Amino acid sequence: MKENRIRILYIDDEIHNLNAFKASFRRSYEIYTATSAQEGKLLLKEISVQIIIADQKMPVSTGVEFFNEIKDTLPDPMRILLTGYTDVEDIIDAINKGHIYSYIKKPWDEHELHKTINNAYEIYRTRKQLREKIEELEKTNDELNRFIYSTSHDLRSPLMSVLGIINLSRLDNSVTDPNGYVNMVETCVLKLDDFIQKIIEYYRNSRLEVEYEKIDFNTLLNDCITAFKPQNTQIRFQTQVEQAVDFRGDTFRISVILNNLISNAVKYQKPEETNPMVNLAVKVEPHKATICIRDNGIGILSEHLNNIFKMFFRSKNNNKPGSGIGLYIVKEALSKIGGTINVESKYGEGTQFEITIPNRNEFDT
Incomplete structure (x- = not known):
């Protein structure tokens, strides 16, 4: 035809x-x-x-x-x-x-031109089919991401209800629990909630446009410490902020990065450590901010350092609970804002992450 x-x-x-x-x-x-x-x-x-x-x-x-x-x-x-x-x-x-x-x-030559036309058309058709497949996959991926995001939000509501019930039972002493089952339930719920929050962070990082605004690192670090300090009140947080110039960056993604790294520094402390410590240092320059997060926790095995930013990778040298996507989200968030991350760690002594984030202050008109 x-x-x-x-x-x-x-x-x-x-x-x-x-x-x-x-x-x-x-x-x-x-x-x-x-x-x-x-x-x-x-x-x-x-x-x-x-x-x-x-x-x-x-x-x-x-x-x-x-x-x-x-x-x-x-x-x-x-x-x-x-x-x-x-x-x-x-x-x-x-x-x-x-x-x-x-x-x-x-x-x-008629034969040569005919062959060239048909070969060119095969490439045209293959490219078109590939483009259609890509569009189909992108649509499917978008729908899947939206489903996961919506489901994650819906799951948090009953989890928070469970935690509320647990807290109420403790307040009025209405539950006798000599075997500690309530505490076990609470631990499992908190672990699941943490995983759900990571999924939401991943979705938002992949979807939200990058927005630059002025950031005060003293305020940002204090907010992070306030959120995680109750998880281990023995940890001594040390902060040092050098911010002589304004800094503009994506508040959401920088908060996600800091929250995940500080959370890990708190979570992976040594149980026997008598002086647990997390050191946070920020130096803001006209073109970049350098953030250093150092702890004296359990550290990371050297053979695992190349894999820690992969999705769902978890080190087998500890029995700490974790989702395996926190550092992956950190890497993805940094990629969105043009930042870099380096890690140094010695097993049994601690870990240090150094982050560099471009200062978008020159775009502030």
Whole structure:
């Protein structure tokens, strides 16, 4: 059927070439012709073609100039250049500038041109199918992410209800629990809630646009410490902030980064440590902020350092509860704002993370 045939636009200022092309290929393809680049552009506004063939030597606009002009607005059609060039450098330059699939020397060989057209169409069709598959996968991924995010929010409500009931039972001493089952339930609920919050963080980091605003690191660090200090009241937090210049950054993502790293520093302390410590240092410069988070916890085995930022990776050298996605979220959040992270750790002695985040203060107008 005609609508299933390959559609070709052939541009050439020599009428006899257009007629010869039609005579040779009209039975195989759906052919449109134009005598100039300008006429070809007008045709392309009305019809959709898979292959564009253009003669290089035309009076007003060459074939390469024509292809170069349409490559951004019409990136999909495959381009074939007809040329009398014999200079290899000229041919290579023409192909690079016009994003040309192939060139055919004039006068063309009918068999060679037919083979080139069909090969070009196969590439066109493959690219189209790949693009459709990508769009389909992106849609499926988007739906899955939305489902997970919605479900995570819905799950938090009953979990908070369970925690509320546990707290009420403790306040009025209405439950006798000599075996500590209530505490076990509370621990499991808190662990599940932590995992759900990580999922929500991951979703928000992947979806929310980056927004820059002024950040006071003294306030930000104090908020983080206030949130995590109750988890281990024995830990001594030390902070040192050098912020002589303004800093602009994405508050949400920097908070996510700090919260995850400080949470780990608190969680992975040594049980026998008599002086548990978490040191937080920030130095703000005109073009960047450097944040150092150091603890004297259990540390990380050297063979695990290359894997700790992978999703769901958990070190087997400790029995601490964890989701395995906290550091992955840290890495993803830093990627969104153009930051970097380095880690040094010695097993049994502690860990240090150093983060560098660009200061977007120069964009504050």
